[in-house]
Amino acid sequence: MTGSTMAVQDTNTPELRGFREVQRLAYACAEAVAGQLRSGVTEREAARMQRVWLRERGVRDWFHLPFAWFGDRTAFAGFKVPLQFFPTDRKLEPGMPFILDMAPVYKGFTADVGYAGCLGLNPLHDRLLADLEAHRELILREVRERRSLREIYEDVERLMTAQGYANRHRAYPFGVIAHKVDRVAERRWSPRVFGFGTQALKGLVSDALHGHRDGWSPLWSPYRFSDHPPQPGLWAVEPHLGFRGTGAKFEEILVVTDSKDPEQSAFWLDDDLPHVRRWAEEKVAA
Template sequence: MPTLVQTPARGSARQQPQAATVFPYDSGDLRRFRELQQLAYTCAERVGAWLEPGVTERQASARLGRELAAAGVQDFFHVHFAWFGDRTAFRHFHTPLQFFPSRRRLEEGMPYILDCAPVIDGYTADIGYAGRVGASPVWDRIDRDLREYRDLIVVEARRRTPFNEIYARVDALIARHGYDNRHRVYPGRVIGHQVTRTTARGPAGVSVLGFGIRTLQTLGREFLGERRYGRSPLWADGRASRHAPTPGLWAVEPHVAFRDVGLKFEELLVVTDDDAYWLDDDLPHVRRWQRAADTSSDIATDVATDVAVEAR
């Protein structure tokens, strides 16, 4: 619950509300959020394995919806998205309608991104799953670099670096890599947004402008509540994000691109009163990075062994 500073003496500055910094979830809540995030990634992986040249974004999005429904999902934070080719980099996106799945067909060598946000019993996940069909050296290079963004974000959140400054440091890393910032194309230029356990009672499975009815009801309450403290449930680079990370869960999605190849991950970041950590490390992109690191380590070991043998 919000708290107030002590009543000032007569003639001093007006009383200002201050938000209590109390983490709102217990271990049982975190387990439910984690299970739902795993479910969302599992469904996205199944669709990724099913994709092949000729499939359209709309077909991929519909398949993702069927996978989620079969897993018991009846509501969602936002509609399911699928982007192929240069649309993964949001090239020529100027209106919100351009984010919706199109008739773009997948081709050999194309990247793709699947994005879904299921809700079960009020618990919400919001994930981004990236892949490619066939070989793409550019995609592989971006994917290797993307791990640095995940590390950077959690380190800065632990330091209580203001949200807008973390955004700026991600921007600086993108520039050093020679990529483009594409999360700035999202509505509100967001790199993330707060996720809560919804308690709204609107109709489940019904969307308006891409967002579930219950999502809009919840977001409305969050905007009003956070505005009172000069904050926002959206994480961007503006004035409303000039504050230390707010305790709670944040869906974070650094999205970068090189020319027509876009890549991102999206997962839940836990921000407590004095710490921050990713909700789960057993995720497809994290496992992919670990396999690559293990392979590099094995190669380095083999080379060192060969050198030692030759030196005898």
């Protein structure tokens, strides 16, 4: 663990370039795989497609292995135990929403991205995707205001409720809306536990131990242990909307620094991502 992201000030350090590179790679993978999805493809096949695509491009380790959710599983309908997150033999059908979620480690940098799409036309899904934009703005604004993470979590949830949606990131382990990501030591052998890379988990656990002493947590949750201002570092933020069997999310890295300048204190690592481009295109079209 380098911990060097704590001091990031410049938006273009080699450090951030590394994270940006892997995040773009992951989104490129998501777009490539999404483009290949056809009616009848199963979640397992979609997960494998992501894994193969990234392996071919040099990814050797993972924060977590790729996930794929189809249909009402995008809204985690009926999820009771974490094992249900793993890909199943659910087949994709026309009009079905899907989510691809992967967290590759590339050259020691971690990304964690989520890509929501839909096979064919689905006006409801379009609506959910469009409504995610407000959450991206809200989160950045409130992090810059240095609000407590727990409060921001509750504000996001309130906005989702006002929009008529259910907060589905509550279904994630610890109900997190975000978690810290960091550099990962490149080892020749990095086994995985329940789909999570041990190297990356090691980083998260050590953060959790340090944070516990200092009163913060690498998990951004609705609980008391997240009742602290944003901790500098890189956060993979993943607001996840659910609406009666249709779910949508994005996931990308938010950089938090200890700068006094609000603009510099927090910013999205990259603004050239599929969902952001989509919102911009919609605005132009309108």
